Amino acid sequence: MFNYKYLSKDHLEGFDNYKYMAIDTSPLSVYVMHPFWNKVVELVPRWVAPNLLTFLGFLLTVLDFVLLSYYDYSYTAASARNETIVELSQRPEVIPQTLWYFLAVFLFLAYTLDGIDGKQARRTQTSGPLGELFDHGLDSYSVFFIPACLYSIFGCMDYSVKPIRMYYIMWNILLNFYLSHWEKYNTGVLFLPWGYDFSMWASTMFFLWTGHAGTGWYKRHLAGGYTLADGFECLVYATGVFTNLPVALYNTYQSYKLRTGKMRSFTEALRPLWSLLSVFLVCSIWVHYSQRLPEYDPRMLFLLIGTLFSNLACRLIVSQMSNQRCDAVNWLLYPLVLCAAVGLITPQHELTAFYGVTVLAVLAHIHYGACVVQQMCAHFRINCFHIKKRDD
Structure with missing residues (x-):
């Protein structure tokens, strides 16, 4: 079942020659988190495989999602209220207050495990391409x-x-x-974005504060009638495309100018973007012309685009690590187009098509990930979650 060979001989030979190169200039990461992680990793037994730490961290992130899906599947719990209470900030909470503290702890633990897995690999002398691929692949889902x-x-x-x-x-x-790994696809260097560490700390603080003050605290306006949610939206865009994109373009330009990168042609450099753009366009057309989406089931819609994206990102990571040409079209685009067309042409079958393509995407992505990991384990003669005993 999980023996399908997604990786070609050229992919595997590319992994044999792969060397990890990354640059981390984030002050929070360099001066706070790395010293902290250096202490934490000493508490981990040497027989614990680094990939096991990575996977446990990912499962904690999934657990947060599952718990909130149970209490707030439709994203309406924060708006539920007792009509006899005038002040929204004093409405009864639907999501248990203590749950937010657990969510914060689970997220910070996931962040910590993601930070120490590479250190554990170097500590146990088990560093290799599989560990990086496993780490970044799960990050693309988280x-x-x-x-x-x-x-x-x-x-x-x-x-x-x-x-x-x-x-x-x-x-x-x-x-x-995606931009960070597209940048590495062309430069050969992973420039770790500052936003990752700050966003993990901010998310943890959000959960902790919500546990203390409740979701009602966020029901207020900022200047000019804009809400806190509007401010959060603007902050995401400001620290996203408007900061990360120029930096990625600059680093890529410098790699061509100094001839330190892969020196691909212009069309080849842009090739990984077409698969992402095509999936984004099909999903967006479906969402905008649909009679039900995204209001009917936003959580499942987010799962669909998150899974499709992770599959695209994983294939890009495989290509850049093995120094192979990235696919311009992902095969999941074809069932996505078919289901979108069915949903828009025959609205009565839209939900069936929507849930069908979501299940297909999740199963296909799990199959891809499991097969690639198994294939690399066989190639490097290692076990993903177990460290072989050394003779010395």
Whole structure:
């Protein structure tokens, strides 16, 4: 079942010659988090595989999403209220207050595990391409789960942003992640964005403050009638495309100018962007012309675009690590187009098509990830979650 060979011989030979290169200039990361992680990793037994730490961190992020799906599947809990209470800030909470503290702890633990897995690999002398691919591949999925959880703080009704706006906020965050790896595809160097560490700290603080003050605290206006949710939306865009994109373009330009990068042609350099653009356009056309989406089930819509994105990002990461040409079109685009057409032409079958393509995307992505990991384990003669005993 999981023996399908997604990686070609050229991919595997590319992984054999791969060397990790990254630059991290974030003050929070360099001066605060790395010293902290250096202490924490000493508490981890040496027999614990680095990939196990990575996977546990990812599962904690998924757990946050699952817990909020149970209490607030439709993103309306933050807007639920007792009609006899005038002040929204004093309405009864639907999501248990203590849950927000657990969400904060789980997220910070996930952040910490993601920070120490590479250190554990170097500490146990098990560093390799599989660890980086496994780490970044799961990160490409987590990048959707975290904002999908934060949306429950504001909800989709009063004093918040509508699901269609959250849909574009989500795509902005996903694009941010993709740009970093597109940049590495062309430069050969992963320039770690400052926004990652700050966003993880901010998200943790959001959860902690919500546990203390409740979701009602966010039901207020800023200057000019704009709400806190509007301010959050502007902040995401300001720290996303308007900061990360210029830096990525500048670093890529410098790699061509100094001839330190891959020196691909202009069309080849842009090639990884077409698969992302095509999926974004099809999803957006479907959402805008649909009679139900995204209001009917925004959580499932976010899962769909998050899964599609993660599959695109994983394939890009595989291409740049193995120094192979990236696919211009992802095969999941074809069932996506088909289901979008069915949903728009025959609205009575739209939900069936929508849930069908979501299930297909999730299963296909899990199959891709499991097969690639298994294939690389066989190639490098290692175990993903177990460290072989060394003779010395």
